[in-house]
Amino acid sequence: MAEQDTPLFLHGFDLSSHFVDPRPLGTGVTGLVLSAVDQRTGQCVAIKKLVMRDAVTVKHALREVKITRRLHHENVVRVHEVLxxxxxxxxRDPTQLSALYIVQECMETDLARLLxxxxxPTGHATLLFYQxxxxxxxxHSANVLHRDLKPANIFINMDQLLLKIGDFGLARIVDPHYSHKGYLSEGLVTKWYCSPRLLLSPNNYTKAIDMWAAGCILAEMLTGRMLFAGTSAVCHAV
Incomplete structure (x- = not known):
């Protein structure tokens, strides 16, 4: 079978034929995500395609790869390889590529679908929030801010109630000993999980924005409703 005839290629993924049975999972902040079976291991994996069209998308893709490669923890989605x-x-110099593919573990569901x-139940919410x-x-100990923490980016295996944080497309590495005032991007966190500090000072924030989002997520797990469900950032602020 020609490479262009594989199911992956038909989804716009020009990858090796040892990835079979592709199925759309969704769209991350920076690219399309498919599930597939890696015939080398028999594992189901999630594959995220990062398109690199110009200097900006190249910069964002390489930053996401750099961040995901440095995060190895049982409550963070594991990356198997980047292709x-x-x-x-x-x-050695990936800046001339048209795309990158992040191959990572495939989780059963995400918190948004669960909610x-x-x-x-309170016990389940407590266990998931602890994780x-x-x-x-x-x-945060790796000097990374997630910057888009929300239920859709929190993945769960239901049989173990195992939670993992994923989708680092908007994450940023920061130096805790250096002021980043004026150098951090605006308007990143989904508005329902956006802290007042980010609304009032969008170019100057810390890991506290992730903690605020986590608190909003806990409230949503316990009530089944978004804590701040305004239709705009202005509604959210007031």
């Missing part, structure tokens, strides 16, 4: 088109290893069924805080503590 160039056609399943090739990344070259569509209503609030969680969320463990994952955040590790991420």
């Amino acid at each position: 160039a088109p056609y399943g090739r290893p990344l070259p 569509e069924q209503g609030p969680l 969320l805080l463990r994952g955040l503590k590790f991420i």
